[in-house]
Amino acid sequence: MYDYIEILMHIAKKGLFDVIKTSTLKIASELDVSQQTVSRDLRDMEKLGLIKREATPNGISIVLDEKGIDFLKKHFNELNKIFERKKELCGLITKGIGEGSYYVGLDGYQGQFKKKLGFKAYPGTLNIKVDEKDALSFLNSSEMIGISDFSTKKRTYGTLKCYKIKINGINGAIVVPERARHGKEIIEIIAPVYLRDKLGLKENQKVKLSL
Amino acid sequence: MYDYIEILMHIAKKGLFDVIKTSTLKIASELDVSQQTVSRDLRDMEKLGLIKREATPNGISIVLDEKGIDFLKKHFNELNKIFERKKELCGLITKGIGEGSYYVGLDGYQGQFKKKLGFKAYPGTLNIKVDEKDALSFLNSSEMIGISDFSTKKRTYGTLKCYKIKINGINGAIVVPERARHGKEIIEIIAPVYLRDKLGLKENQKVKLSL
DNA sequence: ATTACTAACAGGCGAGTAA
């Protein structure tokens, strides 16, 4: 069944319920295989009940049949489970290693923060200790915003990956340096305000991040 | 890339970010191929950067690598577009052909309606003319509730597919006979009340169905 | 137990071509 997923996807993209008028040669070039392979595959797929097909001397009409749609649907459901969105992430306030504070304050970053995140960052990061897998799932389900690298006369500052979040309700962003200095069990948060004061946070206190 | 989708899915199902401890033989039997094929494929996938792999004389550890996750994610996004949920469906009130009215009133169906849909149906159907493709998309994004067939001494009554909906805000259900008597450009609605009166509906009036 | 090499084999692929 998975043998045909590429062709199934190709048809489905043009319309899950539409009758596609095309030709084996066209599909062949789109999928980068030979006309003969497409012809054979489509006939096989018809036999399996994945598609309905009508071949004429000047083209071919295809629609997904019930089994084809069901297969894609089932496959889609599996992916849905795999990518199940994590909408919250909990962690504990942790002592910063101090590095982030310096970097995020730099103008080369601040301009981009303002433009891409909508705020200038308080020059310091709040470090939060989280479960690494939970963090990955959480980050995975939010949109990555790229912050470009830049150089001064002295040195180069690397690119950052940012993810907009709310922390205890306040807007902020997770910042992940491309070249991470620590593992992903500690994440760094920036925000337009000094979060420790604003939220009255203390060491080891629990906080909740949301999308 | 699609060559490896089955194995990628297999790994991802066990945990998108987890290190899977398993063996080539185990995967082989789960995917119904030979141990050698799994071994070769995993090595190839590692070369392509789809997974990270650690093989020992007593098993193998696998994690999805960045490229593998990206591929699945991209694929997932394509499916998301394909199955984009239609949350509303508009149509025009149409004269019933009258058949439905008789059937839905039968006890063999009514008991199941009560149990599975939560209401006994007013013995009549409201017929709505809709765009066939829109209808398919709409039905496709709502859950199918199966109503079993049953027999009397005289004859057999076929199975029905039902889909819970709201029509102009009132709870009801679309009923599709397994053996459709008319094309899918006309759909039949049942509800606990007589919809024509309740909603003050007239021929050719526009109505809105929602999930 | 494992993984993975080698070698034999089967089946899929595409070039050529008929209809």
Place this chain on the structure above:
DNA sequence: TTTACTCGCCTGTTAGTAA
């Protein structure tokens, strides 16, 4: 132009084993 058949080739698969 099409689709689709035949057939040779080559790739991917598996059986047998080594490590």
